[in-house]
Amino acid sequence: MKKMIFLCCILYSNLIVAQNIKSKEREKERFVSGLMKKMTLEEKVGQLWQVAGGFATGPNGSNIGSLKVIAQGRIGSVLNVSGVKNIRKYQEAAMQSRLKIPLVFGMDVIHGFRTGFPIPLGEAASFDLDLIQKGAHWTGTAAAAAGLNWTFAPMVDISWDARWGRVLEGAGEDPFYGSQVAVARVRGLQGDNLSNTNTIMACVKHFAGYGAPIAGKDYNSVDMSMGHFANFYMPPYKAAAEAGAATFMSAFNDFNNIPSTANPFLLRNLLKEKWHFKGFVVSDWGSVGELMNHRVAADKKEAAIKAISAGLDMEMVSNCYFENLVDLVKEKKVSIEVVDDAVQRILYKKFELGLFEDPFRYCDENREKETVESASSRDIARSISERSIVLLKKSDNILPFQKDLKSIALIGPLAKSKKDMCGAWSTANVNNVITLHEAMKNRGVQVNYAEGYDLGNNKIVNYDSTLLAVEKSDVVVVAIGERASESGEMRSKTDISIAAQQQELVSRLIKTGKPVVVLLMCGRPVIFNEVRDQAPNILLTWWLGSEAGPAICNVLWGDYNPSGKLPMTFPRNMGQVPINYQYKSTGRPYPGDWAAKYIDSPVEPAYPFGYGQSYTSFKYSNLKLISDNLGKGVHAKVSVDVTNIGQYDGEEVVQLYIRDEAASVTRPVKELKGFQKINLKKGMTQTVIFDIRDEELGFYDNNINFIVEKGDFTIMVGGDSENLDKMLFSLK
Numbered sequence: 072m073k074k075m076i077f078l079c080c081i082l083y084s085n086l087i088v089a090q091n092i093k094s095k096e097r098e099k100e101r102f103v104s105g106l107m108k109k110m111t112l113e114e115k116v117g118q119l120w121q122v123a124g125g126f127a128t129g130p131n132g133s134n135i136g137s138l139k140v141i142a143q144g145r146i147g148s149v150l151n152v153s154g155v156k157n158i159r160k161y162q163e164a165a166m167q168s169r170l171k172i173p174l175v176f177g178m179d180v181i182h183g184f185r186t187g188f189p190i191p192l193g194e195a196a197s198f199d200l201d202l203i204q205k206g207a208h209w210t211g212t213a214a215a216a217a218g219l220n221w222t223f224a225p226m227v228d229i230s231w232d233a234r235w236g237r238v239l240e241g242a243g244e245d246p247f248y249g250s251q252v253a254v255a256r257v258r259g260l261q262g263d264n265l266s267n268t269n270t271i272m273a274c275v276k277h278f279a280g281y282g283a284p285i286a287g288k289d290y291n292s293v294d295m296s297m298g299h300f301a302n303f304y305m306p307p308y309k310a311a312a313e314a315g316a317a318t319f320m321s322a323f324n325d326f327n328n329i330p331s332t333a334n335p336f337l338l339r340n341l342l343k344e345k346w347h348f349k350g351f352v353v354s355d356w357g358s359v360g361e362l363m364n365h366r367v368a369a370d371k372k373e374a375a376i377k378a379i380s381a382g383l384d385m386e387m388v389s390n391c392y393f394e395n396l397v398d399l400v401k402e403k404k405v406s407i408e409v410v411d412d413a414v415q416r417i418l419y420k421k422f423e424l425g426l427f428e429d430p431f432r433y434c435d436e437n438r439e440k441e442t443v444e445s446a447s448s449r450d451i452a453r454s455i456s457e458r459s460i461v462l463l464k465k466s467d468n469i470l471p472f473q474k475d476l477k478s479i480a481l482i483g484p485l486a487k488s489k490k491d492m493c494g495a496w497s498t499a500n501v502n503n504v505i506t507l508h509e510a511m512k513n514r515g516v517q518v519n520y521a522e523g524y525d526l527g528n529n530k531i532v533n534y535d536s537t538l539l540a541v542e543k544s545d546v547v548v549v550a551i552g553e554r555a556s557e558s559g560e561m562r563s564k565t566d567i568s569i570a571a572q573q574q575e576l577v578s579r580l581i582k583t584g585k586p587v588v589v590l591l592m593c594g595r596p597v598i599f600n601e602v603r604d605q606a607p608n609i610l611l612t613w614w615l616g617s618e619a620g621p622a623i624c625n626v627l628w629g630d631y632n633p634s635g636k637l638p639m640t641f642p643r644n645m646g647q648v649p650i651n652y653q654y655k656s657t658g659r660p661y662p663g664d665w666a667a668k669y670i671d672s673p674v675e676p677a678y679p680f681g682y683g684q685s686y687t688s689f690k691y692s693n694l695k696l697i698s699d700n701l702g703k704g705v706h707a708k709v710s711v712d713v714t715n716i717g718q719y720d721g722e723e724v725v726q727l728y729i730r731d732e733a734a735s736v737t738r739p740v741k742e743l744k745g746f747q748k749i750n751l752k753k754g755m756t757q758t759v760i761f762d763i764r765d766e767e768l769g770f771y772d773n774n775i776n777f778i779v780e781k782g783d784f785t786i787m788v789g790g791d792s793e794n795l796d797k798m799l800f801s802l803k
């Protein structure tokens with residue numbers, strides 16, 4: 072009886088919630104419809120324009136939207152302004168307009184705000200979705216406290232090409248994992264109510280396929296079959312849309328010969344019709360105007376027609392809409408219905424943000440003071456940073472350091488660089504970054520620092536003083552890698568190798584005979600074969616943000632046992648790039664004489680997707696299928712035992728890969744279809760279970776239909792994409 076009452080209460084409360092949502096929807100529709108009836112065509116077009124405020128994140132400068140034009144109600148949004156005081160100034164101008172339609176404020180708040188978090192690719196190495204969602208929540212909370220309503224994140228572009236500098240902003244090469252991370256970041260930013268003052272709108276970018284530019288050259292063309300797009304690049308966009316992302320951003324690149332910003336297949340057919348996306352699409356910086364550079368528009372007028380007709384709702388920075396849409400509607404070259412749809416989408420989001428109720432609801436200076444750069448934001452930053460670190464190599468017992476370690480020779484300017492720890496697209500307060508050098512000193516160990524190499528030209532400098540530092544110390548920790556300016560937008564490289572002189576320095580340090588730990592600080596997969604072969608210990612620390620130093624120290628001393636796994640394959644040489652683990656068998660599968668391989672290089676990468684070591688070791692056993700007591704839609708369950716056979720408690724990312732043995736189209740040799748991060752005390756065993764459903768077995772055909780075919784599948788489970796226990800499963 073009690074259970075019945077409890078169930079009825081649950082049902083009733085769900086009913087009430089559903090009714091509240093419905094009535095809020097009706098209220099929103101009524102309000103916006105009434106408002107639009109009052110709006111002039113000029114005011115409607117004004118809502119479709121976003122201007123830059125404080126700084127430019129693209130070419131042709133920031134046309135700082137004049138407060139006068141805002142006061143005329145001819146601008147709908149401002150980007151690159153933050154801080155309650157600054158935002159209030161712009162909003163007050165909007166309140167002078169005839170209809171007092173509030174502005175919406177956006178900015179690239181990508182990994183933390185004022186308290187810098189690890190770069191997204193580094194955070195993705197944690198394979199900890201709860202933590203990733205929590206990190207996005209903190210980022211959104213801080214940005215909202217600073218007056219913002221909208222961030223241009225998450226970047227969900229899948230990429231196999233580390234020549235492309237923007238891999239640092241995403242979640243790597245895998246569409247399944249990339250989808251999970253996209254959802255976690257959208258949910259973290261938006262919460263379950265956009266009108267809450269600790270949530271902001273997400274913006275899924277860059278739609279679409281931006282991570283696959285030909286030759287790895289930023290902004291370059293993207294060209295692929297629909298089947299390839301649907302299986303390898305589309306999933307994170309789709310998952311983020313289904314997770315309720317409020318906005319999308321069109322990509323700079325042309326996609327199959329049509330610029331994404333004016334691509335009706337992408338923006339209308341796929342996003343708004345097939346996926347029923349109800350939010351709005353903003354162009355990337357100036358990309359409506361850039362339709363002329365793509366040479367698909369003769370002038371701004373034609374650019375405006377093509378973009379708005381394709382479903383591009385809000386124009387960022389370029390002013391093709393502002394200058395031409397009113398005339399184009401009057402000349403009946405653009406229908407008012409198309410304009411109204413875009414305006415309605417934008418006003419709906421402003422309503423959901425609560426900006427009509429209170430245009431200054433995000434402008435609370437006390438909340439800003441209490442929230443931004445709070446101590447708890449540093450705690451979450453450190454926790455994410457620790458879990459982002461990947462132990463690539465451990466071949467002696469120097470790690471983790473003993474608590475009584477007396478002295479360390481700390482070599483390399485990256486160990487002292489606040490700026491480079493922030494990475495690209497950072498909104499961190501650089502001054503609050505704790506470097507590795509500072510954190511080591513804070514631990515009380517004797518730190519003998521030497522520059523080692525000049526970060527400007529990567530040449531070895533003052534080697535004598537480096538040797539002196541080494542001689543005085545028990546162990547050597549050397550930081551090598553990239554500067555923050557080397558990865559990010561417009562940072563494509565033809566060679567992703569770590570500078571030869573940095574690697575030469577490491578070789579010399581190893582020859583001193585002292586124990587050496589190499590820290591690799593970078594924003595992308597890099598090539599460093601000399602160090603990889605010679606160094607006994609290598610930790611990949613990416614760029615970790617404000618708590619970089621403490622997090623690295625916690626790993627070095629074993630306060631946290633590293634658990635990170637690579638979200639992107641690390642190539643062995645440039646010839647292998649682009650490289651990923653989901654390659655096809657081909658008609659001549661490797662290995663073999665007549666096989667898909669090279670004559671001058673192995674096909675295997677330096678480090679595979681999903682790889683990462685621990686101070687302890689994990690044994691996989693007892694892989695089996697469970698075929699009874701299954702849930703609805705579950706074809707089978709996979710069970711595996713994982714045992715911590717080492718000397719330390721630790722976390723392991725148990726990974727499930729599946730291979731479709733025979734299908735109607737060619738399929739990858741394996742695909743990640745599940746993972747679970749488990750925490751195992753030394754000596755303990757845990758049984759991990761995965762469901763096998765259509766979602767794990769199916770794929771997209773060339774018409775973007777998701778299909779599942781019966782037949783044999785190989786199920787693989789392990790701690791990375793190479794070392795896997797296997798078994799067969801047949802879908803009857």
Ligand code: GLC
Nearest residue numbers: 128129179223276355356560
């Ligand atoms: C930049 C980037 C995009 C960013 C936008 C606004 O060019 O491509 O990711 O959100 O402009 O700063």
